Amino acid sequence: MIFLESGKKMPRYKVTVAYDGTKFAGFQSQPNQRTVQGTIETALTKMNKGEFIRIYGSGRTDSGVHALGQVIHFDYPSEIPARNMLLALNSLMPLDIEVIASEIAEPDFHAQFNTIAKCYQYRVSRGRFTDPFKRLYTGHYPYALNQQRIETALQDLLGEHDFTSFAASGGVIKNKVRTIYRATVEFDEQHDEVIFEFVGNGFLYNMVRILVATLLEIGNGRRAEHDFLRLFEVKDRQQARGTAPASGLYLKKVYYPGEEKDVQKISLI
Amino acid sequence: MIFLESGKKMPRYKVTVAYDGTKFAGFQSQPNQRTVQGTIETALTKMNKGEFIRIYGSGRTDSGVHALGQVIHFDYPSEIPARNMLLALNSLMPLDIEVIASEIAEPDFHAQFNTIAKCYQYRVSRGRFTDPFKRLYTGHYPYALNQQRIETALQDLLGEHDFTSFAASGGVIKNKVRTIYRATVEFDEQHDEVIFEFVGNGFLYNMVRILVATLLEIGNGRRAEHDFLRLFEVKDRQQARGTAPASGLYLKKVYYPGEEKDVQKISLI
Incomplete structure (x- = not known):
């Protein structure tokens, strides 16, 4: 659990995304490749004034594989209402990724390890x-x-x-x-x-x-x-x-x- | 009307194509651009052992515009059955163009000027x-x-x-x-x-x-x-x-x- 300077812990977001996998070298970050993870992290990092934000997906998808409901989580250093997070991310991301749902999750929610x-x-x-x-x-x-x-x-x-x-x-x-x-x-x-x-x-x-x-x-x-x-x-x-x-x-x-x-x-x- | 060496006139083909316009700089040929016309002409010319074949469309479509039933015509120097023309063209063309119909038309059929x-x-x-x-x-x-x-x-x-x-x-x-x-x-x-x-x-x-x-x-x-x-x-x-x-x-x-x-x-x- 990560704490804010104020002593409050950072809110954890659970975000559901759809993407057209055609133009991505898969979900997982890779150097010099356009990936879903890299693209979302770039948008979040931009929102966070250049301070890097790491995201975690429910699992990888390969190059060319699509998602109608991939789930990711991340911690963000200020408590933005979930709906605003969705709007901000959609405005910063390319049109082949769409955030379709956003919520503030329990602090121990993990997009990969908690899947049933x-x-x-x-x-x-x-x-x-x-x-x-x-x-x-x-x-x-x-x-x-x-x-x-x-x-x-x-x-x-x-x-x-x-x-x-x-x-x-x-x-x-x-x-x-x-x-x-x-x-x-x-x-x-x-x-x-x-x-x-x-x-x-x-x-x-x-x-x-x-x-x-x-x-x-x-x-x-x-x-x-x-x-x-x-x-x-x-x-x-x-x-x-x-x-x-x-x-x-x-x-x-x-x-x-x-x-x-x-x-x-x-x-x- | 163009005549074959045998004295027979060249058969005129009326061909209907569908295409995803996303990756084309429109229908009409342009130097150094990937166009629908250029792509079909390249396939036909290949079939014709390098001898250029010109095609005529019912009209241009712009870059990014799609077609479910664009019609073209061209003359081909040997009489290939219409169905074989369709198979040959589909085997030579990229997957964002599909020939969906092919027939041998009247010799004066014109894809652009005859549209009603x-x-x-x-x-x-x-x-x-x-x-x-x-x-x-x-x-x-x-x-x-x-x-x-x-x-x-x-x-x-x-x-x-x-x-x-x-x-x-x-x-x-x-x-x-x-x-x-x-x-x-x-x-x-x-x-x-x-x-x-x-x-x-x-x-x-x-x-x-x-x-x-x-x-x-x-x-x-x-x-x-x-x-x-x-x-x-x-x-x-x-x-x-x-x-x-x-x-x-x-x-x-x-x-x-x-x-x-x-x-x-x-x-x-």
Whole structure:
């Protein structure tokens, strides 16, 4: 806990942001790269008359990955009403990031360590050719898809599993066991899209994109309907499908203590 | 008419393209700029083993303006089936242009000179802040809008009028009289957008964007409901509103002889 000169502790802000990931080299700060974290820190630091403000996100998103509801926290050395914080940040930030909610949180709130669940969405466009208006906002799969096969496979994902086969190698996290509370697919005929949603207690690096690529192969019939059960067993990244493109992936919502009921309500297990 | 070495005339192709205008310096070729025309000509010229192919569009679109159905024509020195032309072009072009239709046209078909009508769409997003996913695909108007006032004003646009007040200065076209067959607005509450559509026999430079900016002022109450009637009279560009941003504008459809009935069917006059 950080204290102000007045002896009061610095207020901690919980801020929800949406961003178009296209022009960012991911969420996390990197030298000489345009990142979401760097862009928000620059805006906050400007507000704070040049004194650096560090922010903490619920987790990284990769280059090209979007967010509808990424959550960050930071401490700010003066108590600005939450609504004013939102207005000030939106006026200082580029148009590909939008602050959509702001609140003053408990002083021990932590955007990363307190998460109880996350929801990711993945949009797939199905046209024969890449739609110029969707190329940055969907993955593209122009082949046949059987909805029933995908729905069957999604059932296999529910619950607690070892996702070693679905984690990009090179991660530092040893425990690859995660619980999926919800895994759904919607065939949106009007927009010629397939939309996946996954809610789980945590996701490994590239996990959603590997799951989606594998699901599309199952839907197309190139892979057995219950192949997930086999892939959980073999624990071998080489046997799952490549990685669906970043452009289709959206971090939709991050859940924190107090929202357990919301997660339970949508849970399929 | 151009003849092949064999003595047969070169087939003329009518091709419909959609493009995301964001990364183009408009439709028309310009030296050292990425343009839609230049990009399509480069693809065709590549197909034609380096021999330059000139294309003709139904009209220019400005930098940042999109197309859902721009039409072009060109002559190609060998008779490739229309479907193969579409496949070949799509395989050679960047993902922000998509060929959506291709046919072999009459030898005297001209994409620009034969148009009988065009349809433009303009999308306005209404959120308090700019939605990061809409910033390149809509104009943004976060103020109150009265649908009834806009609908009343749209009625005044129907029919034949002198649009001098709504043409960017500097154009070479002297006759500013155009006929509007259809002018509508849709309030899309689900997406928090307002969508205008205009069908007319022709549109002056920037005309749709100036009409939209003026319509928004009427909808907001900053301008009289029947101000269009006055603006038609005064013939003064200074008295209409600025220009709505290019990002919201879409060339939706171009009509040619044989499609008179389609225009009539949707006409409101």
